[in-house]
Amino acid sequence: MTGFDLTALLAERGGERYELHARHLNHQLPRMLHTIGFDKVYERAQGAYFWDTDGQDYLDMLAGFGVMGLGRHHPVVRKALHDVLDAELPDLTRFDCQPLPGLLAEKLLSYAPHLDRVFFGNSGTEAVETALKFARYATGRGRILYCTHAFHGLTTGSLSVNGEDGFRDGFAPLLPDTALEMGDLDALERELKRGDVAAFVVEPIQGKGVHPTPPGFLRAAQELLHRHKALLIADEVQTGLGRTGDFFAYQHEDGVEPDLVCVAKALSGGYVPVGATLGKDWIFKKVYSSMDRVLVHSASFGANAQAMAAGLAVLSVMEDEQIVAGARHTGELLRSRLAALVDKYELLHDVRGRGLMIGIEFGRPTSLGLRGRWTMLQAARKGLFAQMVVVPLLQRHRILTQVSGDHLEVIKLIPPLIIGEREVDRFVEAFTAVMDDAHGSGGLMWDFGRTLVKQALQTR
Known part of the structure; x- marks a missing residue:
């Protein structure tokens, strides 16, 4: 038994939170929070509310950038995490097949019955990176199309399909890519005719500015892509898991069946980092084409027991509580x-x-x-x-x-x-x-x- 006491540490040093960030983390964050008066001290949270040191409640209309889909500290998800820790599972041996990843994959795929397989990573940007890699390998092509003003993450591959220069500046060279205006089918077809496009990645509703794709655009884009043997990637990192009133936002449009779907944020109830890339069988079989390639794409903490248990609990709550x-x-x-x-x-x-x-x-x-x-x-x-x-x-x-x-x-x-x-x-x-x-x-x-x-x- 160690002498580590988290409660005592927070009681002793919690008041230093802004100074610690300024000294050891991103120094601009506390500066920005002080400037706009957001430098609050929240003591606890439950559901859609925070409480400060004076006991005042705050309504959360941000949900941790969409991570807290079920609010904070949902009792069912919390219990699942306690249960999985108490189970003392032989997690992440890397040379066995634990049941929880398979069960969560099976459940996720039930909401996208045209897809067959899942890769589990740790975040939304990892889910996008996976989709980009799989699309390029499966098609044998290198170029990715995306929309202006899009946001797909901040790691290098995801940054390559980020439509905001403020995020991209200073981090070149990036992957070969081309930005299109959302809804511009003529531009999409022009690029596809060049024959080097692996995929088109799109948010069914853009997070930056909250702009839905125009009616009929996803279906028409899908038809063009498949005609030119390129793939449709739906980035549902923020829009998925019920956010838009359907389980996935692409489901608002009849006949849309993306080849790859990226999921993260709300999947674990905000407790454990998790991301998932859902895809068609033939794509996964091309990437993992032999036993020599069994680890050609993997993640050290991917499919860990805590994330999988949390994901299963979240999907259960979503069904039980409609x-x-x-x-x-x-x-x-x-x-x-x-x-x-x-x-x-x-x-x-x-x-x-x-x-x-x-x-x-x-x-x-x-x-x-x-x-x-x-x-x-x-x-x-x-x-x-x-x-x-x-x-x-x-x-x-x-x-x-x-x-x-x-x-x-x-x-x-x-x-x-x-x-x-x-x-x-x-x-x-x-x-x-x-x-x-x-x-x-x-x-x-x-x-x-x-x-x-x-x-x-x-x-x-």
Whole structure:
């Protein structure tokens, strides 16, 4: 028995959290949090809520960037992890076949019956890396197509299909790739005719800005790809597991059957890193074509018992608690109530999305007074108004949200899928109050806006 006491360590040193990050981790994170007033100290969490040191509750509309699909500390997932640890399984021997990976693969594939096999890694970007490698090997081609403004991860292969220059700058050379405008079938066909395209990777709903693919685009793209012997990769890392009101977001469009599907985030209930790449039998059999190639693609912690047990528990909860149907219903309620505000507020331009993946977009107002304030923000940095909304939602209303991407005037809502009408009411009331302030003459938000402008100009 060792003398390590986690509870005592946190009690003794937990108050140093921001200093420790500034000194030993990414020093810009605490700096950013201090600047926008997000430097909170949360003590505990349950479901869709956090509590701070004063006992105040905070509504989580971010879900850890979508990881906490079932909210925090779901009792069924928690029990499964205790059970798997207590079982003392001979995990990760690497020279046996444990039952849990096979059981989780079987269950996952039941939601995508046109697919046959699964590779388990540890994250969304690993799931994408796997899909890119498998597509290139199976087709014998090197080039990958993707959409402008896409986000597929930040490791080198995934970064090669990332549509945001801010993430790519300084990390070249990357894989051979070509970006297309989402929905541009003519551009897709032009690239495919060159004969060197392995695959087209696409988010059914782009996380950056929350932009769904146009109706019919995925089906038409799939037909073009298969005609030219290239593959369709659906990145469902954020959109999968019920987020959009179907188990996978590509299922909103009839007849779409991707060759490879990438899953991660919510699969383990937020407890254990896990990623999965689902694919067709022939692709896996090409990659693992002989016993010599049995480890040609593998991951040291892939398919570990804790991740597999958590995944099985998550899928069980989703069925037992009808999580997908709940996300569809609650998402439509939230989206429709927010959309009803568009005509009321001139700064509010659009509300879009599916299920519990919703984008709220702001834009240039028409009235002279607001237009001058808006122009001030835009001159300093696009995206500052959305940040101005996010801050009072947390500071005044204790609701955690996020700006949907750099230089975007969009807030993205990806709350735990377990929220209901009470949380919808709380968010809509808070958002309405923030919009009232933004459109009023008092200008508390605009005072903070001037602080953001100064910060933006200093970082240029």
